[in-house]
Amino acid sequence: MSNKLRRIALTVNGEAVERxxxxxxxxxxxxxxxxxxxxxxxxxxxxxxxxxxxxxxEQTVRGCLTLAVQADGCAVRTxxxxxxxxxxxxxxxxxxxxxxxxxxxxxxxxxxxAQELLQANPAPSREEIRDYLSGNFCRxxxxxxxxxxxxxxxxxxxxxxxxxxxxxxxx
Amino acid sequence: MKAxxxxxxxxxxxxxxxxxxxxxxxxxAIIAGGQSLLALxxxxxxxxxxxxxxxxxxxxxxxxxxHGHIEIGGLLRHCDLQASPLIARELPLLHKAIGHIAHPAxxxxxxxxxxxxxxxxxxxxxxxxxxxxxxxxxxxxxNRRWVAAxxxxxxxxxxxxxxxxxLAAVRLPKRRPGSIGIFDEIARRRGDFAMxxxxxxxxxxxGGLSDVRLALLGVADRPILAGKTMAFLxxxxxxxxxxxxxxxxxxxxxxxxxxxxxxPAYRRHLTGVxxxxxxxxxxx
Ligand SMILES: Cc1cc2nc3c(=O)[nH]c(=O)nc-3n(C[C@H](O)[C@H](O)[C@H](O)COP(=O)(O)OP(=O)(O)OC[C@H]3O[C@@H](n4cnc5c(N)ncnc54)[C@H](O)[C@@H]3O)c2cc1C
Ligand code: FES
Ligand code: FES
Numbered sequence: 001m002s003n004k005l006r007r008i009a010l011t012v013n014g015e016a017v018e019r020x021x022x023x024x025x026x027x028x029x030x031x032x033x034x035x036x037x038x039x040x041x042x043x044x045x046x047x048x049x050x051x052x053x054x055x056x057x058e059q060t061v062r063g064c065l066t067l068a069v070q071a072d073g074c075a076v077r078t079x080x081x082x083x084x085x086x087x088x089x090x091x092x093x094x095x096x097x098x099x100x101x102x103x104x105x106x107x108x109x110x111x112x113x114a115q116e117l118l119q120a121n122p123a124p125s126r127e128e129i130r131d132y133l134s135g136n137f138c139r140x141x142x143x144x145x146x147x148x149x150x151x152x153x154x155x156x157x158x159x160x161x162x163x164x165x166x167x168x169x170x171x
Numbered sequence: 172m173k174a175x176x177x178x179x180x181x182x183x184x185x186x187x188x189x190x191x192x193x194x195x196x197x198x199x200a201i202i203a204g205g206q207s208l209l210a211l212x213x214x215x216x217x218x219x220x221x222x223x224x225x226x227x228x229x230x231x232x233x234x235x236x237x238h239g240h241i242e243i244g245g246l247l248r249h250c251d252l253q254a255s256p257l258i259a260r261e262l263p264l265l266h267k268a269i270g271h272i273a274h275p276a277x278x279x280x281x282x283x284x285x286x287x288x289x290x291x292x293x294x295x296x297x298x299x300x301x302x303x304x305x306x307x308x309x310x311x312x313x314n315r316r317w318v319a320a321x322x323x324x325x326x327x328x329x330x331x332x333x334x335x336x337x338l339a340a341v342r343l344p345k346r347r348p349g350s351i352g353i354f355d356e357i358a359r360r361r362g363d364f365a366m367x368x369x370x371x372x373x374x375x376x377x378g379g380l381s382d383v384r385l386a387l388l389g390v391a392d393r394p395i396l397a398g399k400t401m402a403f404l405x406x407x408x409x410x411x412x413x414x415x416x417x418x419x420x421x422x423x424x425x426x427x428x429x430x431x432x433x434x435p436a437y438r439r440h441l442t443g444v445x446x447x448x449x450x451x452x453x454x455x
Contacts, residue, residue: 003178003221023179023222026209045172046210053276059250060276065209067202069179070226116275134361135274 008072012037013081021068028052028063030071031078039079039108043137050136053109054078060112079108088115090153100149102140110136114150123158126151174212178221185230185310188337191223193312196334199223203246204280206273207289231284231339236261243341245284245308250275252283261345264303264352264372268295271354274362284338287323290330293364293389297324299354300341301394302370302386308340309333317342324393349374353449356388357441365389366433367441371449379408380453385446390427390438399424400446414450418443 009018012035019034026045031037031054043051045064052063055077082088091111094100101107110133117124117132124132129150130143138146182188192199200219202208203226211217225231231246234255241261243252252258253269272278272286272295286296287307300307300320307318309332323331332338346352356368368388373380383404385397400421407413427438 003180004176006179022176024174024176024212026174026213029173045213047206047273047277050274050276056279059279061279062206062276064213065206065277066280067174067179067205067209069181070205070224113275131361132275135276 006069006072008069010071010073011075013077014075014084023067023069025068026064027054027056027061027066027068027071027076030068031063031076034068037078037080041105041108043105048137049106050109050113051106053112053136055082055112060116079111082111082115085115087118087153087157090157091115091118091149094149094153094156095146098145098149098152100141100145106136106138106140110138110146114146114153118150118154118157123154124150172213174209175215175218177212177219179224180221181224181227183227185228185337185339188223188225188228189310189312189335192335192337195221195223199334201225201288201337203282203285203288204248206277206281207285207291225337231337234258236345239344241343241345243283243343245287245338245340246282249273249278249281249283249286253278262303262343262352263346264354264370265296265299265343267352267354268299268370271295271356271358271365271368272362277362283341287341288330288332288338290324290326290328290393291364292327292391292393293366293368294394295354295356295365295368295370295388298368298370298386298388298394300343301396302352302372302384303343304372304384305341305343307338308342309336310339311335311337320394321396327392329393347374349376351375351453353452355445355448357445367427367438367445369442369445369449373404375453378406380404381406385421387425387442390425390442392428395425397421397424409450409454414447414454417450418447421446 007020028040031040040054041051043049047062047065053060054063057074113136129147198220202222202224231244233244235242249272259266286294305320318331353371356365358365367390370386373383383401385401388394422439422443427435
């Protein structure tokens with residue numbers, strides 16, 4: 001086998017996948033072009049915008065700064081396979097309800113970053129939300145509605161568990 | 172905007188990786204987290220004939236301590252260090268700095284060895300290692316050597332690493348009673364490379380600061396020590412008049428490169444602001 005092609009085996013959205021791939025192929029192109037998971041987007045291709053964010057072994061990574069061969073043996077999750085997670089379902093509903101997306105290009109990456117934040121920190125401040133999402137660019141919304149949506153989900157889930165009421169997002 | 176073609180090797184052991192480097196070093200690039208290298212490849216700013224992926228070398232993923240030092244494996248990721256209670260306790264300066272590196276998704280893959288080997292003049296970790304007087308273990312098939320941070324950085328993206336060497340570990344002294352570590356930087360947006368930054372390590376006592384080491388990032392072609400300002404701060408109490416003097420001294424001491432976006436005078440100003448903030452924090 002040439003060193004320019006390599007066989008990889010991984011799971012994508014819970015299903016085992018095995019493919020021979022060009023070693024220079026990045027993970028997001030592999031997901032989009034080989035497997036048809038076009039929910040992960042390609043913006044800048046140098047790590048700046050976050051549109052290509054997917055989960056690799058349950059952590060957010062840049063799909064454009066990860067080679068498909070580096071994901072060999074790992075578990076990858078794209079937005080198409082994210083709906084099994086209750087928190088994600090709540091986030092998606094809140095993004096929809098609060099207009100936290102317009103064109104939707106940034107949304108899959110934004111959702112994964114927001115999910116990761118709320119898993120680690122169920123009641124973040126607006127400042128902490130902005131900080132965690134700083135690596136995901138949105139050219140449409142101006143971010144305010146995105147922060148609102150993440151905060152609304154935090155208040156709903158965290159508030160419910162701690163006997164609080166469902167608050168409207170603050171300033 | 173796609174990487175050029177290359178051959179790819181994924182050694183399973185350090186010995187295998189060093190052997191590959193000994194044979195192909197000049198034409199090969201090591202890939203660790205890929206968070207700098209893959210951007211360079213996508214932009215076609217680099218086109219190595221082969222990539223040697225060291226990402227699976229568990230030998231380089233250990234974190235250990237002895238009585239006076241912490242040893243950090245070259246492949247530990249920014250997020251590993253950020254989450255480590257040992258680092259938070261024994262190397263608070265480093266702990267504070269890591270939150271300023273890029274964004275979570277980048278910290279999940281970027282490594283300490285990769286950051287140091289990349290030698291971006293605005294990288295946080297290089298300046299911290301310099302302030303802490305750290306040492307790096309460079310290994311090749313033939314040789315092992317420890318290089319002090321002060322001798323490692325040679326210029327923009329230039330280091331003492333030879334083509335056949337891997338940065339295997341970083342050794343940093345633990346905090347001692349009375350030691351302080353302050354990290355601060357100014358960037359345009361959260362996670363961006365800083366326009367200027369500062370890592371200050373010192374001992375505090377009745378007579379003021381001693382063993383002062385003040386490293387700066389983003390203001391020269393590599394992380395630098397501000398020697399004159401260090402001498403000025405050494406062994407004397409800090410008060411408001413001295414803070415003003417120190418801020419003026421450091422702004423005059425450095426010589427930032429020409430840059431259309433951030434003129435040297437601006438970076439000098441920012442560095443003075445950062446030092447003032449750090450010293451005020453110490454006083455309070
Ligand atoms: C959007 C974005 C923002 C960023 N912001 C910051 C920031 O604010 N501050 C900051 O410090 N960094 C920043 N980075 C860079 C990030 O910290 C990288 O993780 C780091 O520079 C490189 O680590 P890596 O493991 O990914 O190295 P790689 O990209 O794999 O390698 C980088 C270089 O080091 C060499 N190399 C890697 N490991 C070794 C080793 N063990 N021994 C010898 N040579 C080695 C490679 O051959 C290559 O030349 C940013 C990156 C991105 C994409
Ligand atoms: S496409 Fe990957 S970060 Fe922009
Ligand atoms: S909704 Fe268009 S980029 Fe965010």
